[in-house]
Amino acid sequence: MSHTIKKxxxxxxxxxxxxxxxxxxxxxxxxxxxxxxxxRVGHRFxxxxxxxxxxxxxxxxxxxxxxxxxPPRLLVFSWSAGGPVANTRVSFRLEPxxxxxxxxxxxxxxxLSQPFGDQAFKGADYGWSKMLNQLSSLLTARSTQSQ
Amino acid sequence: xxxxxxxxxxxxISHEARRQMLDLLSESGRSVNDIASHFEMSRPAVSQxxxxxxxxxxxTERRHGRERHYNLSPGRLAPIxxxxxxxxxxxxxxxxxxxxxxxxxxxx
Numbered sequence: 001m002s003h004t005i006k007k008x009x010x011x012x013x014x015x016x017x018x019x020x021x022x023x024x025x026x027x028x029x030x031x032x033x034x035x036x037x038x039x040r041v042g043h044r045f046x047x048x049x050x051x052x053x054x055x056x057x058x059x060x061x062x063x064x065x066x067x068x069x070x071p072p073r074l075l076v077f078s079w080s081a082g083g084p085v086a087n088t089r090v091s092f093r094l095e096p097x098x099x100x101x102x103x104x105x106x107x108x109x110x111x112l113s114q115p116f117g118d119q120a121f122k123g124a125d126y127g128w129s130k131m132l133n134q135l136s137s138l139l140t141a142r143s144t145q146s147q
Numbered sequence: 148x149x150x151x152x153x154x155x156x157x158x159x160i161s162h163e164a165r166r167q168m169l170d171l172l173s174e175s176g177r178s179v180n181d182i183a184s185h186f187e188m189s190r191p192a193v194s195q196x197x198x199x200x201x202x203x204x205x206x207t208e209r210r211h212g213r214e215r216h217y218n219l220s221p222g223r224l225a226p227i228x229x230x231x232x233x234x235x236x237x238x239x240x241x242x243x244x245x246x247x248x249x250x251x252x253x254x255x
Contacts, residue, residue: 031247
């Protein structure tokens with residue numbers, strides 16, 4: 001069992017509409033990051049996560065490859081951002097839900113935590129980590145921008 | 148408190164062989180020979196990987212006569228789990244942005 005981030009949300013828009021927002025370069029740039037996505041299996045692309053010098057975040061490149069692309073139902077791409085996030089898998093599944101869409105999101109393959117049960121972490125002293133700080137900085141930068 | 152590790156935990160687990168070594172050690176402590184028997188690489192190569200894990204504080208080393216024994220120190224993996232938790236928040240934020248993106252598009 002590998003660690004998986006799972007999220008579900010109901011959206012009032014149709015699957016076709018949601019699909020346009022997840023399988024389109026401009027739309028992804030709007031809610032994710034600048035990218036060179038194309039909706040075609042095997043296409044390799046990157047997300048350019050901008051840096052924030054104010055908090056010492058240099059920015060990073062996420063390397064991806066489209067693994068599955070079945071409009072308006074399923075989009076899967078790999079996600080490699082270095083560190084423990086090498087070749088993880090991001091998937092968006094769109095299911096009809098009334099007039100709208102249920103979005104089932106998963107980011108899986110964080111297999112580094114795999115052999116270690118949750119109990120193994122209990123009582124651990126939490127160490128400093130560069131990447132942790134980087135992502136925190138990124139989130140801070142994002143929320144500042146959106147204000 | 149544990150002493151500060153000499154090398155980065157993220158670097159230490161970036162190699163597949165080292166992750167497999169941690170897997171093995173999560174079952175029980177093992178000698179170098181035992182660990183080496185699971186890998187098709189030279190003993191010195193195995194020792195080098197163990198050295199990286201040791202420097203990162205992920206394993207501890209004990210000498211048994213001429214043999215070295217290794218045990219897992221899982222607490223040192225906490226930064227990685229923390230990091231994944233941050234990813235969880237990252238997606239919360241970006242899925243909210245997706246929602247916003249969709250609703251703005253609708254109103255136009």
